[in-house]
Amino acid sequence: MFEYVVDRAVGAARAGTLSLPHGTVHTPAFMPVGTHAVVRGLSAGDVRRTGAQIILGNTYHLHLRPGESVVQAMGGLHQFTTWSGPMLTDSGGFQVFSLEGLRRIEENGVEFQSHIDGTLRTLTPERAMDIQWQLGADIAMAFDHVVPGQSSFDAAREGMERTLRWLDRCKERHEQLASQRDGGAVALGSAAQLPGRTAVRQTLWPIIQGGIHDDLRVRSLEGTLERGPWTGVAIGGLSVGEAKPVMHRVIELLTPALPVNAPRYLMGVGFPPDLLEGIARGIDLFDCVAATRNGRHGTAWLPTGRLNVRGAALKSSTAPLDPSCDCETCTTYPRGYLRHLFMVEDILGLRLISLHNIRFLVRLGEQARAHILSGTFHGWSREWLGRYYAGGD
C-alpha cells in the first residue's frame, strides 16, 4: 500500500505506478479538482469516463460545507461522492492563506473567517489532520504556510520554516490517528479526543515551500526529507504569480534530490503545456482548476491551442470540437450545438466543455506515459508544445 514504482524513466521524465487503498494511479497523471466534493458540474460517472484515476477534494471547502462530521457520518468522501477510486485532500493551507484580510496567522495555526457565514474558525496542523482523517481520502496533505509568488526572502523563509515546524506536528498527529486505527496506545496532544473512522487507510505527504528562492527551496527540501521517509512529496507555492521559467528552475532544482520511489506532486498546476514541462522535469502528479474553470467560460483546449466555443465561426459547424479527442463531447456533439448551448446559457454547455478539458489533460498524461514507456517522450513533447504554442496560446 502507498507504494510507488517507477516503470521507466527517460531523462528526468518518469512513468510510474502508485498503489493506493482505492486503486492504482499510473503516472504521469492529472488530478481533476473536486472543490466541494464534486468536480464542478460533473458526476462521478462523468469523471470516471474522462479516464481520471484520482481526484482532489478541498479540505477548506469541505470543512465549511457540509463539514467533516457529515462526510464522516456518511461513510467518508468515497461513499459521500460515490467516487470509488483514489482521492487526495489538500490541507486547507492554500485556501486560508488566500483569504485576504480574513485571517490571522500565528505559530499555533491560522484563524480565519468563513466566507460562507462569517464565523471565526481556526485551522492548525492537528485540525487539518483530523479533518482530513474524517474525510477519509487515500492521501492527506500536510498543513503548510503558503506565501505569494513574489514574496521576499524573509517572507518566504518565514513560511518555509513554519511549514517545516508544522510538518512535525502534522506527522505526529497523523501517526496518532493511524495508531488509534490500529488499536495502539495513543498519546494525545492538544485535543481531548481523536475523531473516529478507524477504517481509514491514509498516507501523509509533505509540501516543499520556499517561494522563488533557491536557498530556501533547498533548505525546505532537506528539512522535509529529514522528517521522512514519505510515500510522496509535493511541491507547493508555485504557479502563484511567478514567471514560468522561475517555476521550471525551481522544479529542476528539487527533483534530482527527491527520492526516486515517491511520486512528486506539483500542486495547483496546470495548463496543458505546464503538464509537459513538469513531466520533462520529473513531476508525476498535477492538479488544477483551470480545466473546469475554462470549461465553464467556454474555453476549450485543443492540440492547436485554445478555442472560444462562443465564436461565430462555430455557428453552423457540424465538425467535432477536437477531431483527435475521444471524449464524450467530441465523439457526440457538433461544434454548432456546443456554441448554441453557450449562447442560450444552458448548463449542459459548461459540463460538456469541462468534460473535454479534463479528458484533454488526462489524455495528455496518458500520452506522455506511453511515450515515456516507449522512450519517445522528449521528441513527442517538443512537437506537441510547438504545435500548441503555434496556435497562439
Place this chain on the structure above:
Amino acid sequence: MFEYVVDRAVGAARAGTLSLPHGTVHTPAFMPVGTHAVVRGLSAGDVRRTGAQIILGNTYHLHLRPGESVVQAMGGLHQFTTWSGPMLTDSGGFQVFSLEGLRRIEENGVEFQSHIDGTLRTLTPERAMDIQWQLGADIAMAFDHVVPGQSSFDAAREGMERTLRWLDRCKERHEQLASQRDGGAVALGSAAQLPGRTAVRQTLWPIIQGGIHDDLRVRSLEGTLERGPWTGVAIGGLSVGEAKPVMHRVIELLTPALPVNAPRYLMGVGFPPDLLEGIARGIDLFDCVAATRNGRHGTAWLPTGRLNVRGAALKSSTAPLDPSCDCETCTTYPRGYLRHLFMVEDILGLRLISLHNIRFLVRLGEQARAHILSGTFHGWSREWLGRYYAGGD
C-alpha cells in the same frame, strides 16, 4: 408512418403505439421539454436514460436562437441535438401570446419583439410551418391563438375562431411543403420560396382551443375534425390559470368525440397527478417544463409528494432520494450528497434532480400503460393519487 394503434383501452384510458419517422412512442407518455433544443441541463444521453421516447422543441426559442436556418444547415434538430428519437415542435403560438406588451395580433399573424435583441419579428401560420419544416421534427403543431385561462366568452371565441382560420392556412402550407418534398407541383402562397430540406417526413397536428367555455370547445372540436383527418389532435389553452376541475371537465367533454386512432396530446400539462387525471380521461401525450423547473429549484417528486432537497433532514442521510425509483440519481447518490450539491450551488444538483423528475413522469406513463394493459389502471391510479395527495402536495 404516423399511425396510432390503441393496444388496449380501460374505460377512457388508452394504451397505444404511435409510429413516427424516428421511432415509436408507447402511450400514455410524458414528453420532456427541450426549450432551446436541450432539455435544460441534460444531454441527449441523459434524456435517453430516463426512458423518454419523444422530446419537444420550442419553435419560438429556436427561431430566435440559433435560428431555423442554422438548425437546417446542420441537418435538422435530430442532427443538431444528437437526439435520434421522435421529436415534436410546438408552433410558437403559446410563446408569442405569452409575451405581454411585446406583440401585436392581426389576422395575418403576430408581430412580436424578440426578448433577446428587441428586433421586430412576425409569426404567421405559414412562417410557423416553414420554421418547423426547417427544424425537421416528426410532428409539427398548428399555429394557434392562445387566450388566458379566465378569458371571457368573446375573447375565447375570437381566439378559437382565429385558430380554425389559421389551421386552414397551416394545413395548406404544410401540404405544399410535403408536396415539394415529394417532387409535386407547388402553388406558392405569400412566400416566394419554400425552405429546402426535402428529406423531412413530418405530420401536422391541430390544436383545439376555446378556453373554459364548453360551447366554444365543442365548436373548436367540430371545426378541427371537419378539416381532418389528422394523425393526432392536441388540446391547448388548458393549465393556463383555470381551476383543475374545469380542466378535467373540458377534457371529458372532448375526448369521447375525438377519433380513436389518433393520439390526444394535452399541451403544457403536467404535474404528476395531472398525468393520471388526464390518462383516466383519454389523454395519451403530455409535456411540461415543471419536471426540469422543479429540478432546478431543488424540488423532487416522490410517490409521497414533493420533497425539498435542501431540507436539513437530508443532511447526513445515506438513503436514496426515492427508494422506489430506478433513475441514475436514485440508484447512485445518497440524499446527503444531493442536498450538499444544492448547498454549494453545483449544477450537478440541478441535473440530478431534473433527471429524477423526468424519470418520475416517464415512469408514471410506463406504469399507467402497464396497468391499462393489464386492466388494473383505475384502482392503481386511485391508490397512487391517494398516496401522493396524502403526502401534502
